Amino acid sequence: EAGVAQSPRYKIIEKRQSVAFWCNPISGHATLYWYQQILGQGPKLLIQFQNNGVVDDSQLPKDRFSAERLKGVDSTLKIQPAKLEDSAVYLCASSLSPGLAGYNEQFFGPGTRLTVL
Amino acid sequence: GENVEQHPSTLSVQEGDSAVIKCTYSDSASNYFPWYKQELGKGPQLIIDIRSNVGEKKDQRIAVTLNKTAKHFSLHITETQPEDSAVYFCAWGADGLTFGKGTHLIIQP
Numbered sequence: 001e002a003g004v005a006q007s008p009r010y011k012i013i014e015k016r017q018s019v020a021f022w023c024n025p026i027s028g029h030a031t032l033y034w035y036q037q038i039l040g041q042g043p044k045l046l047i048q049f050q051n052n053g054v055v056d057d058s059q060l061p062k063d064r065f066s067a068e069r070l071k072g073v074d075s076t077l078k079i080q081p082a083k084l085e086d087s088a089v090y091l092c093a094s095s096l097s098p099g100l101a102g103y104n105e106q107f108f109g110p111g112t113r114l115t116v117l
Numbered sequence: 118g119e120n121v122e123q124h125p126s127t128l129s130v131q132e133g134d135s136a137v138i139k140c141t142y143s144d145s146a147s148n149y150f151p152w153y154k155q156e157l158g159k160g161p162q163l164i165i166d167i168r169s170n171v172g173e174k175k176d177q178r179i180a181v182t183l184n185k186t187a188k189h190f191s192l193h194i195t196e197t198q199p200e201d202s203a204v205y206f207c208a209w210g211a212d213g214l215t216f217g218k219g220t221h222l223i224i225q226p
Binding site: 004033041042044055106109 | 163218
């Protein structure tokens with residue numbers, strides 16, 4: 001079974017530039033998550049989708065971050081404009097609908113390492 | 118915000134010895150408590166999880182215990198091996214997960 005795919009794996013940009021990350025979840029997983037992991041810390045949830053609807057985006061800095069999952073499968077996360085403190089690894093995860101599984105085992109992709117100069 | 122603690126931040130043990138990592142949480146609504154292992158350059162990987170109606174769960178060398186009254190849970194790794202070296206994260210939640218800050222486990226040969 002293929003895992004969660006993310007691209008690019010690495011990205012270096014200058015502050016105030018824009019950047020986009022792409023995620024393809026495990027086939028059949030209705031729930032998709034984007035996390036931000038700053039060096040030396042645990043992942044922090046940015047946004048959670050159920051199919052193509054947003055379940056939780058309370059920790060997403062909406063003035064500069066946006067995310068979409070238009071067809072309920074792939075998702076993109078965008079930062080515009082980037083700041084130095086956005087340097088982090090951006091992780092995508094997917095899971096079966098929690099209601100079906102009874103709990104939400106999340107499967108993570110390898111992440112995109114963003115460096116903002 | 119939620120108050121979370123994971124201890125220790127770094128743990129060094131001799132190969133073959135046991136390792137224990139502890140986490141406390143504050144959200145009473147949490148009913149799911151997974152542990153993730155993250156190797157360098159990779160995403161976190163689930164190694165074991167426990168639900169709130171269970172006090173202990175074991176899978177070969179790995180076990181997790183949960184004390185809902187005290188709001189803490191622990192990861193136990195026995196007979197540690199070099200490949201156990203990684204960063205371990207506790208997490209909890211009812212749906213979206215909150216992660217601890219991680220424990221860097223070092224297995225000394």
